[in-house]
Amino acid sequence: MNLEEKISPIVKQLAPSGIRRFFDLVNTKPDAISLGVGEPDFTTPWHIREACVDALERGMTSYTSNQGMPELLEKISQYLSDRFSLAYDGQSEILVTFGASEAIDIALRTLITHGDEVLIPEPCYVSYTSCVQLAGGKAIAIPTSSQNGFKLRAEDLEKAISPRSKVLILCYPNNPTGAIMRKEDWEPIAQVIKKHDLLVISDEIYAELTYRGHHFSLASLPGMKEHVILISGFSKAFAMTGWRIGYVAAPEILLQAMLKIHQYTALCAPITSQIAAFEALKNGLSECEAMVSQYDRRRRFVVKAFQEIGLTCHEPQGAFYVFPSIQPLGMDAHTFAEELIQEESVAVVPGDVFGPSGKGHIRCSYATSLDRLDEALRRIERFVKKKRKNILLSSIS
Amino acid sequence: MADPLRLEILSLLEENARLTAEQIAHMLDLSKENVEQIIKELQDEGIILKYGASIHWRKAGKRRVNALIDVKVTPQHGYGFDTVARRIYLFPEVQSVYLMSGAYDLSVALEVDTMEEVGRFVEKLASFDFVVSTTTHFVLKKYKEDGIILDEPDKDRRLVISP
Structure with a gap:
């Protein structure tokens, strides 16, 4: 039996992850x-982990309601209101998921039918395109560039729209560029969204990691809530990646439709993680703030270091990534990353892993201690100097 | 009101005293000279007391004896807690002295090489007129010191590359 032939063509055509x-x-x-x-x-x-340990000791090991534990849903509703001025009803407009990842999948499967086009500003997180394809849709990239700080511009969005455009996936603060969108950046985008009746899947997993200013959520603009499916989670803000716990908030009709997929495919998010998430929102915001101020220090340190090395780097204002350009070295990002790991034992991710418009860039995460960042940047500096010298030598000979 | 910039420099140095003024300047978006000036002020004002390393002595093969002594005292006229404490904290083997609320007055932490030395120190202490009683507790094992968990290496368990 040829097992290869048994695999669905949709799965076959998925690109293996460049990462x-x-x-x-x-x-x-x-x-x-x-x-x-x-x-x-x-x-x-620790207090979040401890809450989970305590719950296990008390025997909290059952299913929860499909939508999530009512007290957690209520807490999320309150949190979204307090932090981002968003009004979502905990009973009917919020659903707890297996990380933001599941939320992205069920949101797309809820909205997309065969041939629908999904617009995605690029560079972007690696899963979006594949999730669109799995849902039967067609991903259309909207390139963004360092000249505009990797922000989405209304004219670029307008240009990408066709009669089959249905959904726009947004991720700000952005992985991999660290770009954010302020209120004034959103206003013209909101006009285009309204004009073309687009639905937005807004992945705001990095919302808390916004520096010098507060995250502004698109759904908080007047008239935008009915256009937006908001996705977030606990991974980045509370350092809870392995717990696989996130949530989606949307107008009731859409939320109930997503809940149908969730109840048949996931049943409910793990109870242990839900208990931990509740504790995070109840007592964890000050720790979140402390972590953000650490990231901010590192961010300033890394941006300055890249400037001194001579690799242009727009200033990221969110998430924990910098996305410097390596174009002056005349090498592609994959070669750069491969030679850097071989010659200096520093790992970075080539920018085109996040789509063709990331080419000529590398993504560096500063979710690493300052000591190690300092050492890594020294090594990158030495590496870049060597490459520059080689360019110079080859131009002379 | 404490200056937030000074507090930020202090917390950076508390975490890693080996950071150079230049590195701190990068992180806080200041000039190197500015940072040097602030650090000098902090030293001059006695806010930064010393720059040291946190050392796991047992792992380094050096065995030390730690004891905590609860001391009850009777302050006398013109001879208050501060004077009593001073008489005790000037001994170099004394690591810390705290005035406590509750069942006793002074908490004295001692670090020496042998148990006999602890005995000699307690004897000396008990002979002071102002000391009413002492209770000595030996430290059997250290789990966490100065905010650092001793025998749990700070290991990065993450995947090397993730999206």
């Missing part, structure tokens, strides 16, 4: 300093 291939290479260098990690270096704060 995966690079991951194998990095694994041959166990002592490498990694700036390739897309998760916090902090461990989940």
Whole structure:
């Protein structure tokens, strides 16, 4: 039996993750300093872990309601209101999911039918395009560039729209660029969204990691709530990646439709993680704030270091990534990353892993201690100097 | 009101005293000279007391004896807690002295090389007129000191590359 032939053509056509291939290479260098990690270096704060341990000891091991524990839903509703001026009803407009990842999948499957176009500003997180394809849709990239700080501009959005455009996936603060959108950046975008009746899947997983100012949620603009499916989670803000716990908030009709998929495919998010998430929102915001101020220090340190190395780097104002350009070195990002890991044992992620408009850039995560960042940047500096010298020598000879 | 910039520099140095003025300047978006000036002020004002390393002595093969002594005292006229404490904290083997609320007055932490030395120190203490009683507790094992968990290496368990 040819098993290969049995695999659905939709799955066959999915591109293998570019990160995966690079991951194998990095694994041959166990002592490498990694700036390739897309998760916090902090461990989940102890009181959150302790709440989970306590719940396990008390025997909290059952299913919960499909939608999530009522007290957690209520807490999320209150949190969204307090932090981002958003009004979502805990009983009917919020659903607890297996991380933001499940939320993205069920949101797309709820909205997309065969041939629908989904617009995605690029560079972007690696899962969106594949999730669109799995839902039967067609992903249309909207390139953004460092000249505009990797923000989405209304004219670029307008240009990408066709009669089949249905959904726009947004992720600000952005992985991999660290770009954010302020209120004034959103206003013209909101006009285009209204004009074309687009639905937005807004992945705001990095919302708390916004520096010098507060995150502004698109759904809080007048008239925008009915256009937006808001997705977030606990991974980045509370250092809870491995707990796989997130949520989606949307107008009731859409939320109830997503709930149908969730109840048949996931049943409910793990009760242990839901208990931990409740504790995070109840007592964890000050720790979140402390982690954000640490990221901010590192961010300033890293941006300055890249400027001194001479690699242009727009200032990221969110998430924990910098996305410097390596174009002056005349090498592509994959070669850069591969030679850097081999010669200096520092891992970074080539920018085109996040789509063609990321080419010529590398993504460096600063979710790593300052000591290690300092050492990594020294090594990158030495590496870049060597490459520059080579360019110079080859131009002379 | 404490200056937030000074507090930020202090917390950076508390975490890692080896940061250079230049590195701190990068992190806080200041000039190197500015940071040097602030650090000098903090030293001059006695806010930064010293720059040291946190050392796991047992792992380094050095065995030390730690004891905590609860001391009850009777302050006398013109001879208050501060004077009593001073008589005790000037001994170099004394690591810390705290005035406490509750069942006793002074908490004295001692670090020496042998148990005999603890005995000699307690004897000396008990002979002071102002000391009413002492209770000595030996430390059997240290789990966490100065905010650092001793025998749990700070290991990065994350995947090297993740999206």
